[in-house]
Amino acid sequence: FIAGGVNKYIPTPIEDKSNQNNQGFACNPGGSIFDTGSLGYISLYFTRPFVGQVTIPPTVILSVYGTRKTGSYSGIPLTQISMSGSVTVPQSCEINTGKAINIDFEDIAANHFKTAGQMPKDFSPHVVNMTVACTNISAGVKIALSFQGMADTNDSTALATTNRDIAVRIENITGVKIPVISGLLPVNFNYPSQTGDTTMKIYPINTTGNLPSGGGFTATATIQAEIE
Incomplete structure (x- = not known):
């Protein structure tokens, strides 16, 4: 803001801008009477998207x-x-409309788990499609999913189960491993609609090379949307 004879908000930066006031006045020792610079407003412009x-x-x-x-x-x-x-920036994402994803591997013969790091003989990975709906996601911001759970003690990239010889492997649709906790599953995101989708493959593996004990096993993980 420039006072004097201007009395207007002037965009900055400026240099040698007259306040158009030619009136003289006596100096007041110890005083500081002027209005230029005492008013103004600021406009913020962000050159790239950010989160949080x-x-x-x-x-x-x-x-x-x-x-x-x-x-x-x-x-x-x-x-x-x-x-x-x-x-x-208030941002949020909902995965699978907030519904739990339950996967049943059904009955698997214990003697089919013979090799460490491998899925059971004749087993086909389960393919799981997931949807993601978000708010306030700017173009260029990446969305991915992480899996928060307990890593297996023998294979830290796999999800631990209640059977010490068995863990659960998560992969993307092309077969790339998605490690528990540290791994990210990319989301195909449509910015205008603020929605996306992704697909994972999931299957059990033997982690010790030992014949697993019989009985059921379970594993649990929390899926989180990661905004970058």
């Missing part, structure tokens, strides 16, 4: 200098404007 929260530390964004002679200024500003704060 961005903190703006105390930052000087404008210094106002005054002079009676064009081009000749003191090194001490009349006033300085600084800003600080934070900007938060």
Whole structure:
């Protein structure tokens, strides 16, 4: 804001801008009577998408200098404007409309688990399609799914089960392993509709090379949407 004879908000940066006030007045020792720079507003523009929260530390964004002679200024500003704060983007994603994904491997003969790291003989991986619906996801922001659960002690990339010789392997549709906790399953995301989909393959594996004990086994993991 420039006062004097202008009395308008002027976009910055500016240099040698007159306040169009030619009236003289006596200096008041110890006083500081001026209005230029005492008002203003700020517009924020983000050059790239971000997620979560961005903190703006105390930052000087404008210094106002005054002079009676064009081009000749003191090194001490009349006033300085600084800003600080934070900007938060409220974002959320819902996986499979919030419904649990239950996978039943059905009956598997224990003697079919013979080789460590391999699925049972004649077993076909289960293919699971998942949907993702999000809000406030800007173009260019990546969405992926992670699997939070207990990793197997013999194969840290697989999900532990209640049977110490068996774990659950998760892969993407092309057969690339998705490690528990650290792995990410990419989502095909449509930004205009704010929806996406992805597919995983899942199957049990032997992790010890030992013949598993008989009986049922279970494993549990939480699927989280990761926004990058």
